[in-house]
Amino acid sequence: MIKVKIKGTGIYAPKKVVTNFDLAEVVETSDEWIYERTGIKRRHICSTEGGEWPSDMAYEATQMALKNAGLEANDIDMIIFASVTPDYKLPNTACILQQKLGITNKCAALDIAAACSGFVYGINMVTGLIKIGAIKNALIVGSEMLSREVNWEDRNSCILFGDGCGVAIIGANENNDDSDILSVHLGADGSGKEFFDQPIGGAVEPIAETHLKEKTHFMQMKGKEMFKVATRTLAENAKLVLEKADKSLEDVDWLIPHQANVRIIETTGKLLGIDPEKVIINIDEYANTSAATIPIAMHEAITDGRIKRGQTLLLDAFGAGLTTGATLLTY
Ligand SMILES: CC(C)(COP(=O)(O)OP(=O)(O)OC[C@H]1O[C@@H](n2cnc3c(N)ncnc32)[C@H](O)[C@@H]1OP(=O)(O)O)[C@@H](O)C(=O)NCCC(=O)NCCS
Numbered sequence: 646m647i648k649v650k651i652k653g654t655g656i657y658a659p660k661k662v663v664t665n666f667d668l669a670e671v672v673e674t675s676d677e678w679i680y681e682r683t684g685i686k687r688r689h690i691c692s693t694e695g696g697e698w699p700s701d702m703a704y705e706a707t708q709m710a711l712k713n714a715g716l717e718a719n720d721i722d723m724i725i726f727a728s729v730t731p732d733y734k735l736p737n738t739a740c741i742l743q744q745k746l747g748i749t750n751k752c753a754a755l756d757i758a759a760a761c762s763g764f765v766y767g768i769n770m771v772t773g774l775i776k777i778g779a780i781k782n783a784l785i786v787g788s789e790m791l792s793r794e795v796n797w798e799d800r801n802s803c804i805l806f807g808d809g810c811g812v813a814i815i816g817a818n819e820n821n822d823d824s825d826i827l828s829v830h831l832g833a834d835g836s837g838k839e840f841f842d843q844p845i846g847g848a849v850e851p852i853a854e855t856h857l858k859e860k861t862h863f864m865q866m867k868g869k870e871m872f873k874v875a876t877r878t879l880a881e882n883a884k885l886v887l888e889k890a891d892k893s894l895e896d897v898d899w900l901i902p903h904q905a906n907v908r909i910i911e912t913t914g915k916l917l918g919i920d921p922e923k924v925i926i927n928i929d930e931y932a933n934t935s936a937a938t939i940p941i942a943m944h945e946a947i948t949d950g951r952i953k954r955g956q957t958l959l960l961d962a963f964g965a966g967l968t969t970g971a972t973l974l975t976y
Pocket of ligand 1: 673674675678679682683761800801804805841866867868869871872875905906909933963964965
């Protein structure tokens with residue numbers, strides 16, 4: 646079977662930065678409380694004037710990834726756009742991005758709504774298609790403008806989230822070097838759907854005036870429940886993909902977990918028994934950007950030289966749904 650390689654990555658971080666101190670002027674909180682409980686110091690927030698919509702961020706990040714991969718936009722055979730904050734309901738944001746990128750090859754373009762696991766869902770889903778030769782290069786996007794869906798008056802949730810985008814171009818390893826996807830895992834548990842949801846604004850209950858008045862149309866989360874499931878699930882995922890590839894934790898050079906809370910990451914690390922030096926964390930800068938956290942963290946570590954070709958990476962995600970997934974790969 647054809648080996649699968651991450652050929653290029655890119656990111657876009659919105660220009661506006663909101664620190665914990667800025668938030669403390671809006672809700673009753675403090676930099677100390679937020680940093681101690683979450684590891685977050687600041688987050689980037691998209692402009693509402695345009696130019697930083699999810700598809701715009703993805704456009705910028707993709708230009709960077711194409712350059713890194715040495716590819717042209719028309720080399721992309723498929724776009725998967727992972728987001729819970731698409732530009733519009735219709736058409737999907739992958740199609741908008743295809744047009745913005747000037748892709749004329751009529752490649753497949755779809756959105757997936759797997760929340761914070763979306764990027765890992767995308768990578769894992771295209772891996773099979775690349776391995777059998779059905780497609781050559783896929784663009785996987787995690788792009789979120791969560792600031793639109795957050796209740797900025799709710800200190801329990803607004804402190805946790807940020808906006809941003811990370812992308813990866815993943816494709817056939819034409820040189821047949823060491824790079825490959827070694828194993829994948831995807832899962833979900835709908836019984837936890839109330840832990841993190843946004844029930845207003847869909848087909849069941851469209852947004853009405855009362856929702857706007859009572860601010861019930863925003864995302865809502867049961868933080869403690871999410872925390873418990875997250876640590877257990879992330880640790881289980883890691884063990885599963887290692888087992889599937891017949892590898893052990895010692896073989897992993899870098900764990901790149903979803904960045905929801907530094908304490909979740911640290912607890913997961915302890916459950917696994919992984920050296921904290923091998924865990925990539927950048928939540929201090931971006932907060933939780935949902936589907937974008939893993940590709941942003943991966944790109945930064947590639948760019949600053951921590952991640953090198955031939956090393957083994959473990960991507961590990963969970964999110965609303967509850968969805969979850971992991972990927973073990975040789976970069
Ligand atoms: C949200 C989270 C940071 C809260 O931390 P916690 O230690 O569980 O805090 P608690 O909910 O117990 O709140 C403790 C107190 O701080 C208060 N508090 C909540 N948010 C606060 C804030 N931003 N600033 C100051 N105080 C705050 C609470 O009201 C509570 O006060 P009380 O004891 O008087 O009722 C934490 O549960 C978390 O990160 N959960 C996971 C979230 C997550 O992963 N979500 C996304 C998944 S993809």
